[in-house]
Amino acid sequence: MNLIILKPNKENLQTYLALGVILLGIGFFDITSNTFLNFNMTGFLPSIISYLSPLLLGTLGLYFIRIEYSGNITLDQINKNLNSSNINAILSLIVIFILIKYVPPLLNWAFIDANFLGNAKEDCTGDGACWVFVKVWFNRFMYGMYPDAEQWRINTSFLVLFGSIVSIFILPNKFKKYIILFLLFVFPVIALNLISGGIFGLKWIETGAWGGLSLTFIVSAFALIFCFPIGVFLALGRRSDLPAIKYSSIGFIELWRGVPLITVLFMSAVMFPMFLPDGTYMDKLMRVIIAITLFEAAYMAEVVRGGLQALPRGQYDAAKSLGMGYWRMHFLIIMPQALKLVIPGIANTFLALVKDTPLIFVVGLLELAGMIGLAKTNPEWLGMATEGYVFAAFVFWIICFAMSRYSQNLEKKLSTER
Amino acid sequence: MSNIIELKKVNKWFDKFQVLKEIDLEVKTQEKIVICGPSGSGKSTLIRCINRLENHQEGSIVVDGTEISENTKNIELIRAEVGMVFQQFNLFPHLSILDNCTLAPIWVKKIPKKEAEVLAMNNLKTVQIEDQALKFPGQLSGGQQQRAAIARALCMEPKIMLFDEPTSALDPEMIKEVLDVMVDLAKGGMTMIVVTHEMGFAKEVADNMIFMDEGRIVEKAKTKDFFDNPKSDRTKLFLSQIL
Numbered sequence: 001m002n003l004i005i006l007k008p009n010k011e012n013l014q015t016y017l018a019l020g021v022i023l024l025g026i027g028f029f030d031i032t033s034n035t036f037l038n039f040n041m042t043g044f045l046p047s048i049i050s051y052l053s054p055l056l057l058g059t060l061g062l063y064f065i066r067i068e069y070s071g072n073i074t075l076d077q078i079n080k081n082l083n084s085s086n087i088n089a090i091l092s093l094i095v096i097f098i099l100i101k102y103v104p105p106l107l108n109w110a111f112i113d114a115n116f117l118g119n120a121k122e123d124c125t126g127d128g129a130c131w132v133f134v135k136v137w138f139n140r141f142m143y144g145m146y147p148d149a150e151q152w153r154i155n156t157s158f159l160v161l162f163g164s165i166v167s168i169f170i171l172p173n174k175f176k177k178y179i180i181l182f183l184l185f186v187f188p189v190i191a192l193n194l195i196s197g198g199i200f201g202l203k204w205i206e207t208g209a210w211g212g213l214s215l216t217f218i219v220s221a222f223a224l225i226f227c228f229p230i231g232v233f234l235a236l237g238r239r240s241d242l243p244a245i246k247y248s249s250i251g252f253i254e255l256w257r258g259v260p261l262i263t264v265l266f267m268s269a270v271m272f273p274m275f276l277p278d279g280t281y282m283d284k285l286m287r288v289i290i291a292i293t294l295f296e297a298a299y300m301a302e303v304v305r306g307g308l309q310a311l312p313r314g315q316y317d318a319a320k321s322l323g324m325g326y327w328r329m330h331f332l333i334i335m336p337q338a339l340k341l342v343i344p345g346i347a348n349t350f351l352a353l354v355k356d357t358p359l360i361f362v363v364g365l366l367e368l369a370g371m372i373g374l375a376k377t378n379p380e381w382l383g384m385a386t387e388g389y390v391f392a393a394f395v396f397w398i399i400c401f402a403m404s405r406y407s408q409n410l411e412k413k414l415s416t417e418r
Numbered sequence: 419m420s421n422i423i424e425l426k427k428v429n430k431w432f433d434k435f436q437v438l439k440e441i442d443l444e445v446k447t448q449e450k451i452v453i454c455g456p457s458g459s460g461k462s463t464l465i466r467c468i469n470r471l472e473n474h475q476e477g478s479i480v481v482d483g484t485e486i487s488e489n490t491k492n493i494e495l496i497r498a499e500v501g502m503v504f505q506q507f508n509l510f511p512h513l514s515i516l517d518n519c520t521l522a523p524i525w526v527k528k529i530p531k532k533e534a535e536v537l538a539m540n541n542l543k544t545v546q547i548e549d550q551a552l553k554f555p556g557q558l559s560g561g562q563q564q565r566a567a568i569a570r571a572l573c574m575e576p577k578i579m580l581f582d583e584p585t586s587a588l589d590p591e592m593i594k595e596v597l598d599v600m601v602d603l604a605k606g607g608m609t610m611i612v613v614t615h616e617m618g619f620a621k622e623v624a625d626n627m628i629f630m631d632e633g634r635i636v637e638k639a640k641t642k643d644f645f646d647n648p649k650s651d652r653t654k655l656f657l658s659q660i661l
Contacts, residue, residue, distance in 0.1 A: 319510075320469075320497060322522035324494065325494050332521060337511065340512065
């Protein structure tokens, strides 16, 4: 019978509210003092209960304030979003406590106690992160072993790239077509020649010296541009009525999907040159880009095929009945719809591709993560692995998040339903 | 008048199941034929064979002087002359109504874009949805979508129009607006083969009626004879249920 008194009700709203808030407050105070002041209020209790005491107090507190339609908007919002049942209350508390326990120390490490000034490891005196490491090595992380004096060539290439991409969004539709054609067919040639040099009096810089974030971009960009059309044709091939095309597409896709990327890269570096006729030579970077492109194209093909299968047969019927042949039907009617359906899948594959690029370290090419791996083994900078990889994670996250946002944007823009 | 479509002893199987049995059919220029029959009787398959959305295994189908078979190299040319309207409209959802109408004329018949747009607007006016030209199919009602689909087919300036249950997916109040368009089209002299259960439309428009059951043409007769004194018992039963 006593329990009925403990059932929160509207009549005694103030009482229950006060009781609940006090219990919650004690819970929060307990966890905060535990974390920051090294003071365990409930230390006299058995250790397991002491450990769980904030959770128990908090849950009880939330139980007391769980009063429906209390008339207090804030309270109703809290109850609805964080406290709709005992299970939800516990989950809310766990999330909040984890944030309290681990976020401030992380911020502390990354910013407050961190060292930003100086030029050597000895300048890092605090307990926090040593961003001096990233600062000193920044140039290498961006350009690899590319000579400092020639870095303007990489900068120019990327400025042109970003400039043209931005102009696609700014300029009127009339010019868009030309810029896209330029980006697809002219720009890669110019950029490759500019960066590798060897013509027009530019110093030849072998691909082994390329590296850092710029290499990440180069590998990703070429693989992205080429894996997409190859994937589309493989997807069409897999659905073809012609057995030769159909089975070679299936064979190709299943072969590449069945092999780990790292094996493919090893093969491209070690095995592939053995099959080349004597005297011919193919650049290491080129081989790696081709390997990644074909590997991701197989995944792309399956993503696109998913879109093709989602289209109703009536679309094919309608296109055929208007006198369209295979290619017109697919490129005017089927592909635009199928690709739109699988934008999330395409974005997924593209993101995976970008994040797979660090694997090219196996053939001795060092992009961003690879350069960090190299720098952290420098005797003067031992013990900087955490800072380096946090930096790498941050940069990759920025790139991938931007791509993800763009794909969502595109999805919204292309949606014509309703 | 000459026959624009001729089917002789057409047989078709889906795996082991025979859907069309010994179909003979002649259609004259400007003739209007309505095909009716219970579901699963092969009506849709029959008209889909005429533009080879389905292929037949035996017999011959001749459309506008060209035999349609596996060896037909330019099946697209024949399809361009045969317009088709589907039960589910099958408009292209990623294109506006106007683009739906101009796409095939521009890419298949190579008509300049400006001309194609004029043509499309004229046809959209005929079906009375010219004010919807810039909307997307998803923004239109079912009746409007089906009229847009008719306009799209007309933009290819076909010699023959095939209608595959054009009103079966529509709400009752939208059926009339589509049928009105089809009646106008018939009065304009188009050669039409219509699969439908709308008997009022059939009485008004059709020259000949065909009744199909289990893959066979059970009865073919002048429209008046067909309704007034059908010969086969199967037809009588069907008509008694539908009228």
